[in-house]
Amino acid sequence: xxxxxxxxxxxxxxxxxxxxxxxxxxxxxxxxxxxxxxxxxxxxxxxxxxxxxxxxxxxxxxxxxxx
Numbered sequence: 171x172x173x174x175x176x177x178x179x180x181x182x183x184x185x186x187x188x189x190x191x192x193x194x195x196x197x198x199x200x201x202x203x204x205x206x207x208x209x210x211x212x213x214x215x216x217x218x219x220x221x222x223x224x225x226x227x228x229x230x231x232x233x234x235x236x237x
Contacts, residue, residue: 181211 188211196204 190208190210192206192208194204194206
């Protein structure tokens with residue numbers, strides 16, 4: 171079985187020399203169930219990459235945010 175979900179990225183601060191990162195998810199009780207994915211943040215998003223604007227109030231339970 172495969173489960174998909176989306177992760178919202180919100181840039182609060184502009185930083186220089188942005189580096190790629192890794193997101194790791196795991197089942198708290200069964201650690202053998204885990205997944206990881208790498209990602210890169212572009213310095214500037216084009217309008218097609220940027221997606222629709224949303225406010226913090228619109229973030230639902232289906233969106234995972236990292237701080």
